[in-house]
Amino acid sequence: MNIHEYQAKEIFKRYGVPTPNGYVAFSVDEAVQNAQKLGGSIWVVKAQIHAGGRGLGGGVKLARSLEEVKDLATEILGMTLVTHQTGPAGKLVQKVYIEEGVDIADELYLGVVLDRAKEMPILMASREGGMEIEKVAAATPEKIIKVAVDPFIGFQAFHGRELAFGLGLAKEEIGNFIKFAAALYKVYMENDAEMIEINPLVKTKSGNFVALDGKMGFDDNALYRHPEIEAMRDLSEENAAEREAAQYGLSYIKLDGNVGCMVNGAGLAMGTMDTINYVGGSPANFLDVGGGANAQTVAKGFEIILQDKNVKSIFVNIFGGIVRCDRIANGILEATKLVDVHVPVVVRLDGTNAKEAAEILRNANIKNIITATDLGDGAKKAVAAANGGTL
Amino acid sequence: MSILVNKDTKVIVQGFTGKEGSFHAEQCITYGTKIVGGVTPNKGGTTHLDKPVFNTVSEAVNATGATVSMVFVPPSFVADAVMEAADAGIELAVIITEGAPVRDMQAAKAYAVKKGMKTIGPNCPGIITAEECKIGIMPGMIFKKGNVGLISKSGTLTYEGANQVCNEGFGITTAVGIGGDPIIGLSYKQLLPMFEADPETEAIVMIGEIGGDLEIQAAAFIKEHISKPVVAFIAGQTAPKGKRMGHAGAIVSGSAGTAAEKMAALEAAGVHVVKSPAEIGKKVAEVLKK
Numbered sequence: 001m002n003i004h005e006y007q008a009k010e011i012f013k014r015y016g017v018p019t020p021n022g023y024v025a026f027s028v029d030e031a032v033q034n035a036q037k038l039g040g041s042i043w044v045v046k047a048q049i050h051a052g053g054r055g056l057g058g059g060v061k062l063a064r065s066l067e068e069v070k071d072l073a074t075e076i077l078g079m080t081l082v083t084h085q086t087g088p089a090g091k092l093v094q095k096v097y098i099e100e101g102v103d104i105a106d107e108l109y110l111g112v113v114l115d116r117a118k119e120m121p122i123l124m125a126s127r128e129g130g131m132e133i134e135k136v137a138a139a140t141p142e143k144i145i146k147v148a149v150d151p152f153i154g155f156q157a158f159h160g161r162e163l164a165f166g167l168g169l170a171k172e173e174i175g176n177f178i179k180f181a182a183a184l185y186k187v188y189m190e191n192d193a194e195m196i197e198i199n200p201l202v203k204t205k206s207g208n209f210v211a212l213d214g215k216m217g218f219d220d221n222a223l224y225r226h227p228e229i230e231a232m233r234d235l236s237e238e239n240a241a242e243r244e245a246a247q248y249g250l251s252y253i254k255l256d257g258n259v260g261c262m263v264n265g266a267g268l269a270m271g272t273m274d275t276i277n278y279v280g281g282s283p284a285n286f287l288d289v290g291g292g293a294n295a296q297t298v299a300k301g302f303e304i305i306l307q308d309k310n311v312k313s314i315f316v317n318i319f320g321g322i323v324r325c326d327r328i329a330n331g332i333l334e335a336t337k338l339v340d341v342h343v344p345v346v347v348r349l350d351g352t353n354a355k356e357a358a359e360i361l362r363n364a365n366i367k368n369i370i371t372a373t374d375l376g377d378g379a380k381k382a383v384a385a386a387n388g389g390t391l
Numbered sequence: 392m393s394i395l396v397n398k399d400t401k402v403i404v405q406g407f408t409g410k411e412g413s414f415h416a417e418q419c420i421t422y423g424t425k426i427v428g429g430v431t432p433n434k435g436g437t438t439h440l441d442k443p444v445f446n447t448v449s450e451a452v453n454a455t456g457a458t459v460s461m462v463f464v465p466p467s468f469v470a471d472a473v474m475e476a477a478d479a480g481i482e483l484a485v486i487i488t489e490g491a492p493v494r495d496m497q498a499a500k501a502y503a504v505k506k507g508m509k510t511i512g513p514n515c516p517g518i519i520t521a522e523e524c525k526i527g528i529m530p531g532m533i534f535k536k537g538n539v540g541l542i543s544k545s546g547t548l549t550y551e552g553a554n555q556v557c558n559e560g561f562g563i564t565t566a567v568g569i570g571g572d573p574i575i576g577l578s579y580k581q582l583l584p585m586f587e588a589d590p591e592t593e594a595i596v597m598i599g600e601i602g603g604d605l606e607i608q609a610a611a612f613i614k615e616h617i618s619k620p621v622v623a624f625i626a627g628q629t630a631p632k633g634k635r636m637g638h639a640g641a642i643v644s645g646s647a648g649t650a651a652e653k654m655a656a657l658e659a660a661g662v663h664v665v666k667s668p669a670e671i672g673k674k675v676a677e678v679l680k681k
Contacts, residue, residue: 085633116573116603116640119497134646151497192494221466221639222492251637255629266571266637267545267600270626271668274650277629278667286630288637319547319554321530351550352530375551376669 001218004048006097007232008214011191017183019211022099024048031073034098035066042101045072047093050237052132052199052215053083059093062101069098084132094236102210107200108167109133110181112188114195120148121188123181125163129200155185173207180209191229192222241304248300249290257282258386260305260314260343262298264289264323272317275375281383284311289318294327295334302339315382316347317375325349325357333364344385346370348378392592393520393565394540394585395483395509396459400524403451403481404429405472406463406488408439415463415487415528416440422525427455448472448479461517461526462486469513470495477506485526486512486576493639496574503576510576514638516546516568527568537562539675540586542579543598544571544638545626548668552596552624555672561679564592571600571638579609587617594620594679596671597662601627602640602648610656620678621662624671625650 006024013019021038025031035043047059054060059081063069073096082090107129115122125145128136136143145166147159160178169177180201188196197215204210223230235243245252251266255273259281263269266288273283285305289297298316305311318328328349336345345368349357361371370385372378396402402419406412407429417440420426428443428451435446445451448460460481464472469491476484477499484503491513503510511518517527521534533550535557543549549568556563567582569575579597586592595617599606606625613621628650630636632643643649654664665674 114493114497114573117608119500119574138646150501151494152501189494192492194493219493219639221490222494224467225492253631253634253636255631263547265545265547266641267543267598267626268547268551268668270600270630270636270641271545271548271551271624273629274626275667275669278669283629286636319550321528321533321547321550350554351533374669376667379667379669 001220001223001233002050002237003216003229003232004050004234005046005214006048008216009211011187011216012211012214015183015187017180017187017211018209019214020099020102022097024095024097025073026095028070028073028077031096031098032066032070035063035069038098038100040100043069044099044101045069045076046097046099047076047079047081048095048097049081049086049091049093050234051083051085051091053085054081057081057083091237102202102212103205104202105205106203108203109199110184110201111195111197111199112184112193115148118148120150121185122146122148123159123163123185125167127167129202133197133199149185151189155182170207173203176207176209191226192219193217194219241307245287245300245304248297250297250301250304251286251288251290252304253286254308255283255285256310257284258310258312259382260284260308260311261317262287262289262301262305262314263317264319268317268319272315272375272379275379276315276383279376279379279383281379281386284308295331295338298331299335299338302335302341306339306341306343311343312387313344313346313382313385314341315378316345317378318349320349320351320354324353325351326353326360329357329360333360333366336366336368341368344368344370346372346378346382346385348372348375350374392589393523394582394589395565395567396518396520396524396526398423398523399425400459401425401427401455401457402459402461402526403427403448403455403457404461404463405448405476407431407444408434409463412463413440416461418531419461419525422531424524424526427457448475448481452479452481458482459526460484462488464488466490466492470499473499473510474502477503477508481508483509483511485517486510487515487517487528489514491572493573496572500574500576511567512570512576514572515570516549518565518567520565521563529566529568533557534566535562538564538591538593538679539596540564540589540592540594541566541596541598542582543568544600545598548598548624548626551668552598552671556596556675559672559676561675564589571640573603573640578605580605580612583609583612583617587619592619594622594675596675597621597623598668599623599625599653600638600641601625601630601636601650602642604648606653607656610660610662613657613662614660622671622674622678623657623662623664624668625653625664626668628666
């Protein structure tokens with residue numbers, strides 16, 4: 001789960017990670033009130049969406065008067081912001097963050113993520129603040145300083161020194177930086193974060209460090225022990241179909257092709273998409289119905305797949321293990337009564353009681369249902385059906 | 392022969408009396424696995440499925456001589472259960488539970504390594520030595536005895552791969568589902584040399600997916616140390632970047648962990664890489680008939 005910048009900064013503040021002062025606003029009036037509350041003569045108006053690259057997309061702007069705050073809030077609230085992370089459709093901006101201006105001496109980068117190979121969290125720092133860290137990593141990997149922290153010992157001052165000297169900080173700045181990094185590590189561990197990114201991390205003219213931006217993602221499996229973070233979930237930032245699917249225990253991701261897929265197991269679901277591609281077709285989605293595929297989940301799966309108007313056929317690919325295929329076959333038949341499935345459905349059931357299942361589907365004699373003998377056969381038939389070819 | 396487990400392996404079940412634990416323990420017993428007891432705190436001294444129940448893993452190990460534990464406890468208790476098993480001298484913990492927090496697994500695995508306990512999973516189907524010992528939730532009947540070892544991050548692709556191998560007239564020595572979480576126990580790099588050393592295994596199937604770099608590490612290892620033919624499939628060639636594909640660890644972050652990158656590394660290491668899981672069985676037949 002991801003949260004907004006303003007929410008990440010609320011968490012930062014609780015741990016003593018310095019951030020500029022600011023308030024979130026849901027309307028233009030509120031934006032102006034927030035600027036008044038903050039005082040000063042320079043404010044930053046920042047679109048709050050779950051995507052990076054907001055500045056380049058025109059979602060972050062500087063205001064030098066309350067009048068300008070009003071104009072910019074009017075412009076940004078309600079705009080559809082397109083960045084390299086939103087996709088071409090962009091995202092609707094429904095809230096802005098009004099933040100005090102900061103005197104910037106230098107822009108750095110600091111992040112915390114899990115290093116899967118080391119099986120430990122790592123802190124990553126770079127002098128190239130404001131740049132996309134992946135571009136820096138690809139072009140100039142030597143400019144990224146990485147320090148792994150063994151959770152059994154926690155963050156020590158030497159971790160901080162390695163980062164600080166790597167960044168070439170001045171003697172009098174090092175103490176402040178170590179404190180900043182130690183606090184950020186604590187934020188990461190205590191909140192079961194999956195990643196934290198501060199880009200840019202600003203060094204002020206007085207040698208202090210301030211998180212000018214803040215991005216946080218969390219381990220979904222650990223949300224149960226962080227109700228206050230779960231409460232920060234912004235449903236409007238999540239894909240509606242994916243969210244609906246999740247409510248029914250289905251894992252769905254929309255793609256651009258025309259062959260819908262319904263599969264049990266995430267690996268086989270990806271493998272099915274890959275096979276459709278391999279035989280010359282294009283998958284319309286990833287859909288894992290999980291271990292307990294029954295009439296209700298299959299019906300819901302059909303419904304969600306068919307919301308996508310590009311879908312011209314559906315490939316149901318189930319490897320029945322503990323769940324018997326004959327029961328799944330009956331579930332599919334029942335599901336077709338619950339949902340109007342108007343495209344051809346290719347069904348491949350393998351594993352326990354597969355023969356009985358094929359018999360059930362054949363006897364049902366539904367014109368839309370085509371049976372397949374194995375994964376390759378099913379993928380070919382589904383692609384042919386989507387392209388209107390002969391079966 | 393086989394790797395890690397066989398017909399003599401003594402197994403206890405942590406989370407024995409729960410719904411999932413009971414159902415799958417019973418299936419394992421039917422398959423022939425030597426389940427010698429289980430652990431459920433506060434139910435010690437009772438019997439379940441005709442096997443003794445203990446309050447602690449250490450009691451269970453002392454009383455039964457079990458060396459392997461199959462873990463079915465709920466996600467929030469997984470780290471505790473795994474660390475208890477490590478502390479009690481269990482040699483291998485097979486963690487079936489799905490949904491354990493990453494931070495918990497990080498600590499549990501580090502402690503297991505320190506204690507010399509191997510782990511498989513979490514969020515995996517388990518391990519099976521065909522027609523001898525099943526420790527997990529896989530459908531036992533598709534694994535016919537044979538000469539192919541199998542390592543897979545995905546449960547259903549394990550079944551798909553094993554089924555195809557058996558349909559081609561071959562069979563399985565041992566199949567290990569290693570799971571698709573960001574932090575897992577035994578991986579390709581530890582399991583490949585076990586299959587290399589197993590005289591009955593003549594070919595190895597490895598099934599990977601997007602995310603992380605375990606397959607890349609495996610490719611480097613295969614090039615140096617594995618002489619048996621390896622057939623590989625990497626799931627997620629058509630997966631979009633930045634999206635988590637079901638498994639917690641199956642995500643392409645930035646440009647790292649793509650299927651293309653993993654397939655290229657494996658091919659360069661002399662592995663027989665197939666582009667669709669539908670080709671696994673045929674490819675195995677082809678390399679074994681050479």
